[in-house]
Amino acid sequence: NAGVMQNPRHLVRRRGQEARLRCSPMKGHSHVYWYRQLPEEGLKFMVYLQKENIIDESGMPKERFSAEFPKEGPSILRIQQVVRGDSAAYFCASSPRDKLGTNEKLFFGSGTQLSVL
């Protein structure tokens, strides 16, 4: 049973380019979460999605960042016109469901390290 798969593992972009980060959740998981981690910092929540729905995007920057989780295929975190400050590790996590009032545990992928030159 494959775990959460993220690709690419490392992504290098020049300022102004677009970055697309992919996440395939564990089989049977319908909830996906994206987190950003800067060196020696914690995990900052970005967005929480179910299939075809954005449930909570309160951690997403208002501009340049978007996320989707289509009916078929992986979840995509898209960063347009990247800037040096976007350099970070981006982790995706999945869970099977979200019980009302109780969190399911999260299974994390290995992350994508984005470097903006």
Added chain:
Amino acid sequence: GQQVMQIPQYQHVQEGEDFTTYCNSSTTLSNIQWYKQRPGGHPVFLIQLVKSGEVKKQKRLTFQFGEAKKNSSLHITATQTTDVGTYFCAGGGGKLIFGQGTELSVKP
């Protein structure tokens, strides 16, 4: 918005010494989770606490959830070099809010 704070940020111990990290939330939590991230790795789930005052043990690790469900702690007895990493607490409903983490280094 909800905040989860952890102290200390760093802890350096000699192998065999004990280690404790503390977690505090600005709001009452329905449950709290703990994760461990090894250097260069990804967070891995350790445990979830749900009940007020709950205490759970995993070998040398002891987890506590406060009576008011706003704080938690992780205690490691007799640390080993394999305990090295960053320990995060996380809480919230729907989305998990992570604390800043406590980075543990163990000197052999």
